[in-house]
Amino acid sequence: MITLSRILSCLPLAWLHALGALLGWLAWLLSATYRRHMRENMRLALGEAEARRVRAMAIGEAGKGALELVKIWLRPLGETAARVVEVSGWELVEAASRHGKGILYLTPHLGCFEITAQYLSTHAPITVLYRQPRQAWLQALIEAGRARPQLHLAAADLSGVRSLLKALRRGEAVGMLPDQAPKAGEGRWLDFFGKPAYTMTLAARLTESGAAVIMVWAERLPAGAGYHFRLQEPTQPIRGSIEERAQQINHEIEQLVRQCPAQYLWGYNRYKGRGRVLPVPEEGGQG
Numbered sequence: 001m002i003t004l005s006r007i008l009s010c011l012p013l014a015w016l017h018a019l020g021a022l023l024g025w026l027a028w029l030l031s032a033t034y035r036r037h038m039r040e041n042m043r044l045a046l047g048e049a050e051a052r053r054v055r056a057m058a059i060g061e062a063g064k065g066a067l068e069l070v071k072i073w074l075r076p077l078g079e080t081a082a083r084v085v086e087v088s089g090w091e092l093v094e095a096a097s098r099h100g101k102g103i104l105y106l107t108p109h110l111g112c113f114e115i116t117a118q119y120l121s122t123h124a125p126i127t128v129l130y131r132q133p134r135q136a137w138l139q140a141l142i143e144a145g146r147a148r149p150q151l152h153l154a155a156a157d158l159s160g161v162r163s164l165l166k167a168l169r170r171g172e173a174v175g176m177l178p179d180q181a182p183k184a185g186e187g188r189w190l191d192f193f194g195k196p197a198y199t200m201t202l203a204a205r206l207t208e209s210g211a212a213v214i215m216v217w218a219e220r221l222p223a224g225a226g227y228h229f230r231l232q233e234p235t236q237p238i239r240g241s242i243e244e245r246a247q248q249i250n251h252e253i254e255q256l257v258r259q260c261p262a263q264y265l266w267g268y269n270r271y272k273g274r275g276r277v278l279p280v281p282e283e284g285g286q287g
Contacts, residue, residue: 009074014224017064024063045193057262073145089231096212102168105175109265112218121151127167129176131156178203204245
């Protein structure tokens with residue numbers, strides 16, 4: 001599988017995106033579970049009319065996102081970073097760096113979310129939260145792809161949380177996917193597009209460090225033209241209790257998704273567990 005991935009990584013990005021779009025439709029046609037998750041998530045978040053309008057584009061974009069990973073992970077870092085052809089909001093990074101209390105980059109499952117840490121690592125060290133996949137071949141592929149000089153991995157456990165906090169104390173950057181559903185007992189039921197979604201609280205806890213918070217995502221441009229790297233401030237300061245902070249982060253993710261709903265990963269089971277009760281962690285637990 002890794003050999004095939006390396007072969008695919010040599011193809012032009014436009015070809016990978018074309019093949020990926022076909023792959024997206026194939027997954028839609030062959031998997032009833034995937035269709036159900038995607039339909040339900042889009043309907044819950046966007047409403048029936050908007051979901052119908054965006055669905056065909058989202059199916060293709062999901063496939064592009066899956067296949068472009070071989071290009072992001074397996075090509076030299078300089079080549080990967082060069083795929084970013086436009087950057088908006090870099091002044092936020094410069095201001096946060098002068099602040100000296102570290103930067104917390106929050107990247108939802110939107111656009112090419114894997115290129116964000118790769119690109120940022122070409123400018124300064126960054127530690128990213130990493131949840132080990134179940135498949136051994138995929139783990140090997142991810143670890144090979146993320147083995148970059150200034151890109152450090154922190155496991156999604158207590159030791160990993162300590163690594164994130166240490167990086168922030170050094171004034172460095174950390175990154176994570178704040179819309180990743182946590183394990184039972186590690187989150188809160190909070191509003192996401194008007195519906196309850198089991199939400200991680202770790203990102204909210206890290207904001208208590210005083211680090212600058214920057215929302216970041218990479219828009220996938222048409223015809224394999226590359227990516228528009230977008231950095232944005234939260235619409236309002238993230239403050240309050242852990243639950244209030246986590247809720248605001250959910251709202252900030254919503255704002256990003258509304259900018260480009262076709263490139264959100266709607267097949268990801270964001271509302272996993274809806275309709276049944278999951279335990280709420282003690283205040284000192286990891287989120």
